[in-house]
């Protein structure tokens with residue numbers, strides 16, 4: 155039986171960053187295995203590929219090989235089509251996620267990680283303080299063991315479900331949203347802008363059109379699982395695309411789950427099993443974005459594992475496991491819990507309110523739009539209050 159110090163399951167942003175951080179900080183002293191059931195750079199990667207420039211740059215050097223383009227505008231459109239926007243030079247990077255994964259995979263190889271693709275993790279078993287990981291590769295099964303396993307397998311973290319000793323850490327499908335998009339040609343798009351759509355057509359979510367580095371756009375929407383019940387998301391996507399762009403040409407359609415960040419207090423780690431990224435529910439509750447969150451989470455997990463391995467006392471190990479959660483909460487979690495509460499209120503904003511608010515905003519000079527919308531983005535819990543205040547203010551003729 156092959157033995158490792160750490161086995162990382164899933165080579166999306168969370169697993170890749172965990173592996174890279176571990177390899178980089180331990181300089182070959184640990185045996186690290188990274189597994190993915192597919193080639194992580196195989197297209198299509200199910201993502202709209204937008205990430206904040208500032209957050210990505212704080213985590214990794216931004217290599218031009220995986221950047222499709224930079225965007226400076228973030229525009230918001232109401233149901234009747236009123237649009238207001240904020241400007242910050244190159245605030246968003248549109249990634250080529252396939253190439254990004256490949257780039258990070260190569261960095262993992264450089265720091266000595268054993269990287270294996272087309273290797274699906276099937277079962278986890280706890281035995282004598284170790285984890286036995288059953289892996290299927292090319293139809294054959296193999297058991298590989300390690301004291302530490304990282305679940306970075308994406309939304310739902312299926313591989314860690316129904317394991318009695320992990321009660322409390324496992325996540326279910328109850329808090330999920332669904333997102334679907336098409337890469338389509340013939341849809342007008344300002345190449346320097348991300349476009350968001352709000353209102354009842356995207357109840358409990360939002361629609362988007364993001365630029366790419368070719369003639370196509372990424373057009374899609376995300377809605378909560380509850381709101382999606384009984385809907386054909388595929389048909390809804392086609393309606394969204396063709397209503398205004400009858401000659402659009404679709405290259406590909408792709409969809410997936412997004413964990414909804416609730417006021418969740420699940421631990422990230424137990425008995426040497428660590429979670430990272432979507433598997434740990436680490437997403438921005440307002441946008442459902444999770445790329446930089448997965449990287450951040452992977453970095454925290456990767457930094458703490460060597461310390462965990464260095465302890466033998468179970469109480470001390472529990473302390474390290476708890477510390478990971480605290481570090482996430484300090485960095486993003488507390489902010490996101492506040493945002494998650496505001497999201498509930500944002501869902502209650504009516505079409506009329508979106509129209510009134512964005513119509514009013516669109517009449518302001520661009521600098522003022524930028525200043526208000528940037529404030530809202532920095533403190534997202536202000537969104538519902540601001541929309542409500544503007545609507546009430548206009549109704550009572552407090553300002554025009």
Ligand SMILES: Cc1cc2nc3c(=O)[nH]c(=O)nc-3n(C[C@H](O)[C@H](O)[C@H](O)COP(=O)(O)OP(=O)(O)OC[C@H]3O[C@@H](n4cnc5c(N)ncnc54)[C@H](O)[C@@H]3O)c2cc1C
Nearest residue numbers: 164166167168191202203204275308410431432443444445
């Ligand atoms: C349609 C859509 C659009 C999105 N757009 C954006 C966006 O624009 N910006 C943004 O920030 N976020 C976006 N997100 C969210 C973002 O994609 C995720 O938050 C992010 O990918 C999470 O990274 P991760 O590493 O945790 O999981 P993933 O990226 O899901 O990676 C998990 C990896 O684990 C592998 N895996 C799964 N099961 C197994 C197994 N049993 N054995 C081995 N390997 C396994 C998978 O093949 C995959 O490579 C979007 C999500 C969707 C669905």
